[in-house]
Amino acid sequence: MSTTTPAAGPAERNQSASLRRALQVLEYVRDHARATPGLTLTQVADGLGLSKSTVLRLATPLVDSQLLARDRESGHFRLGPGALALGQAYLAGLDLRTVASDDAHRLMREFGGTVHLCVPDAPHVVYIDKVENETQVRMASRIGSRAPMYCTAVGKAMLAWLPEEVVAQVVAAGLPAVTARTLTEPDALRGELARIRSRGYSVDDRENEPEVRCVAAPIFDHDNQVTGAMSVSGLTSRVTAARVRELGPAVAAAAQRISRTLGATR
DSSP states (O other), X not given: OOOOOOOOOHHHHHHHHHHHHHHHHHHHHHHHOOSTTOBOHHXXXXXXXXXXXXXXXXXXXXXXXXXXXXXXXXXXXXXXXXXXXXHHHHHHTOOHHHHHHHHHHHHHHHHOSEEEEEEEETTEEEEEEEEOOTTSOOOSOOTTOEEESTTSHHHHHHHTTSOHHHHHHHHHTOOOOSSTTOOOSHHHHHHHHHHHHHHSXXXXXXXXXXXXXXXXXXXXXXXXXXXXXXXXXXXXXTSOHHHHHHHHHHHHHHHHHHHHHTTOOO
């Protein structure tokens, strides 16, 4: 008995092609209708290289499902409330630990250090996940534990993009020396936060643990607000200054991928 799947017929292929083109219309409006009043029929047709009649035919079910909205007077297209409902349903189903898991394991395999995922709880950070290389010295951190923002890479990565009032809160809570290299002066901390914003990642160079370096980058949510940070840490013998220059962009790229999955556009 043959188990070969029958080839799609002409009608099925036509439906598939129509669906793809309808999605192109939706994506074009999403990417180009930035504000009221939206896009004209001519703009959409010219932008996609389609006839106006074809765009109208493809847009009709999108309007019916409220993925697109069309102004009755001007005829301009923009995203409809159905698109918002889809976006909200997507975001509601996201979990930061799940979204970050693949990148966390990838960084651990590539660089061999311990990867942490943290969220802010000023003036502290909270560790919500940890991916550890079992062949190396284990970090003292635990999931659910807290650490100061001002002397950890994850904390500084988040603090660099949090509002000034949060920085002031951290400073007001005190900046005691944890190691000989901890930044304990408010001006020094603010200067470091400016450098972090410039390069896109933070470095804890033995500021929280005497023999540990850590590199971190911020994670943003769909409102482009800081929602967490990811880091890679290890002993200074392995995470050398030269290694930091390689690790920083890699961690920042991973954090950016996670942010985009969470809906960030920055």
